[in-house]
Amino acid sequence: MDINTEIIGDRLIEYDALIIDSLVKDFSTNIHLKWHVNDQPHELLLNHGSRSINAIDFKTTNPNQIQDLHLLISSDTELGVNSSSIKNLTFKSIYLDKLSNQTLLALKSSQWFKFNPVEIKSINGYSSYEAMYLENLLYRLMLWLLISTTLYFLLNIHGKHFVISLLLAWLIASTPFIFNLYQQHQQIKQSFEQSKSYINNIDQNKFRLSKSILSEIENNPVLSNTQQKYIIMGANDFDSLRLFYYLSELNIAIAHINSIDSSQNNIVYIMMGKYLSNCDHQNDHLTIISQNQDFCMAVSK
């Protein structure tokens, strides 16, 4: 969705907020504001919430340097099997504005209650290095705690009162966290409403691929040897590892193409994706025993 910056002209730089009113969308749909400054791409992920207030820093003071300003609506496919297509998204109005026109409460609650989705990397931390949007709340709470501690030591206040001030600080900091858990619940429900059997579409495809491979092995007379070893050609990435996971009934490994040892004649190589090209042309090391559009299997000559 392009934004015509020519109409706005030089006033563009005066705006430091993008507001969307009455926004309704699902949690796997993301809206990014994107632009270029001196050919350098910049982007901002817009907040969820019915009134989405987003602070913008155009990274320049010259409005003529802002090029290709547009909104990109995309689907987050990391989790969930049905999130590839963009679902309904509605809003009442969308406009550029100044942050000073917003009330402090609206501004801060939009910032502090920003949705932080469940992702695979969530296991490593709560928020990413680039998105520490609670930082200013936390610094304020730290200052409060520092004052409480000073008062405890200097004025000899009752320990119970000091503990209560700590409890209050903890509850304030926990409120966005608990609210986010509620939002994450909606996100998880939407992402896995039909089935939680697969992590995402790639995972589901790998499951289907594993079934095809197993079926091919069962029906191919060359591969009837149960002592056979198999190697999935590829890196230790999500695709290869999930296929490995689904093929655990085979004696199977994952290796890069450079690791092929031509002296290993009891191994069947399974190739998919970019490795399929090994099966397309004449290969000095491999004899193709099965090939289709999704995978091919070969043994050393």
Place this chain on the structure above:
Amino acid sequence: MMILSGLCYTIYFIILGFAARTSYHLISQTKLIIERKTDFLAHALFSGIFLHVLMFNVFQLLGINNPTALVLTVVATLFSLLVIITHAIKFGTQAASIKPTRINTIVIILVVMCSVGIYWNGSLLPNIAWDSWMVWIGKANQWVNHGLSIPIHGLNEWLSNPNSLFNVSAHYPDGLPLIYFLPKLFDINDSDTTYVLYLVAFAMMTLLLTSRLQRKGASGYLQIFMVLVLYTTPLLNSHLMIAGYADIWMAMYIVLIMLTFVDYHEKQDIGVGITLICYLSMLPMLKLEGWVWLFLFIITHLLVIAANHPYKYRIAGGVLVVLISVVALGGINLNFPVGNITINAEKIEIFHIINAHIQFVDITNEALAGFIGQNNWSILWFGLPFLLISFFISKHDHASQIAHVFFILALFCFFFLFYFTEASNWAKDLTALNRVVLQLVPCYIFLLFKMLNRLKGVQQENSTNPNQ
């Protein structure tokens, strides 16, 4: 069904641990004292998990196949039940007379509510924990399909050994895969069953910590506050919601070891000592860094013994002389058939457990992002300087010294590993930096609340043992 299978699996571990603990009392002809139900059940559960892993390790060593392993497990469970019943008949059940106080009831209800809250989110998720499906469940799948006793190797060994399996993390220990393995043998959803075990184990640990805090004379509100902190600390919470990583198990066992160490120094009981050894052995069975924590606990133990020894200054002098000699000689370089011990300015190598080249990498930005930017996680670290100061300015008994010395050593070790070894790679990509800290967090939270409990006017007035 998922909750039921998870609870049954938890009861299986409790039966194993319960029987082991009662066996000790049967052998030593002493009365089993179930001082607090939560204490006893928590220790029974965590001891049971250790025994399960040990038992299956023995099965692997003996080359036992899967059906036999299943039969032996059933036999072990029935035998454990027999031991418990024998003990109950011989000595009676004392625990039945213990009634929980009002605060105990509130704490238990709160813990159950928090667990249900996390389950509310986590049960809807598939297993997205990378380490879990790749390594822990990955190995369990391989054992189910090919046999428990088939060795799992890296690529080169797998290629050269016809009777072996491959895993990208073959060198990781087998503790957690063995926990996932048993439900698979019964053809039950292992991931969902073990998820309930994660939540119950954490709840048991929480109850154990609140019980300890109560024993130190802590008021009800402080106990409730600690439960809230344990369940709303971001990383602890996300490791319970996206269950499957071993770090939370490390965290639980580290805090248990710390408490059991304290108990051992207080009581000098052989049974407590055996429990301690079991928990310590569990660390390297769960994760490779378990070896580091194990070494630190041993060093802590030695340091506390030395610090309270009548010849402590001579011992300190002797250690200083050895250290100066090592520095003067340019380090240690010892070669053994089982591996090398090398410690110098370039490298630390301890057998095949640790092999790290020393090089300074500045990870300050990542550490600050990890510690300060993570929601209420940062509020937690506000207490760290005060805790460290309190270790030095307050007078502590020997038992408390163990907890404090371990915590300081662990922090020192953490910063050393991430600033000076290849571990900095996992700090730079923000993957393991917080997760290693997570392993110390329950221990830290407990010490923090123990410190708060010592503040003026916080303890209950009728406290019997206020200064421990």
